[in-house]
Amino acid sequence: MLFNCLLSKVLLAWFFLNSDVGLGFVKGFSEMFEKLLGFANEGTNFVFGSMNDQGLAFFFLKVLCPIVFISALIGILQHIRVLPVIIRAIGFPALQSQRHGQTGIL
Numbered sequence: 879m880l881f882n883c884l885l886s887k888v889l890l891a892w893f894f895l896n897s898d899v900g901l902g903f904v905k906g907f908s909e910m911f912e913k914l915l916g917f918a919n920e921g922t923n924f925v926f927g928s929m930n931d932q933g934l935a936f937f938f939l940k941v942l943c944p945i946v947f948i949s950a951l952i953g954i955l956q957h958i959r960v961l962p963v964i965i966r967a968i969g970f971p972a973l974q975s976q977r978h979g980q981t982g983i984l
Contacts, residue, residue: 918947 894900922943929935955961 914948914951915944918944921947 894904919940922939926939929939952961955964
């Protein structure tokens, strides 16, 4: 059972890193987060204006503000009950593979 789980993870990693479809999925996911960080950057520029151009408070403007933006987005997704559905969809196969692994040990 452990070998099957390890093999499935290796095959999944190979699929995402070596196939055109897998690389397209990873690129699309990456571009989505780049857009989100771009939105956070635009919001920071809107609120703090020229402070960003002068290089003042780099850590605050480039690191903490995007973290607050992403945290607020996650909070909104949690409130409208979208995030639990996504978590269940992603976590269900992992839960099943763990159950199969535990059954194999017994």
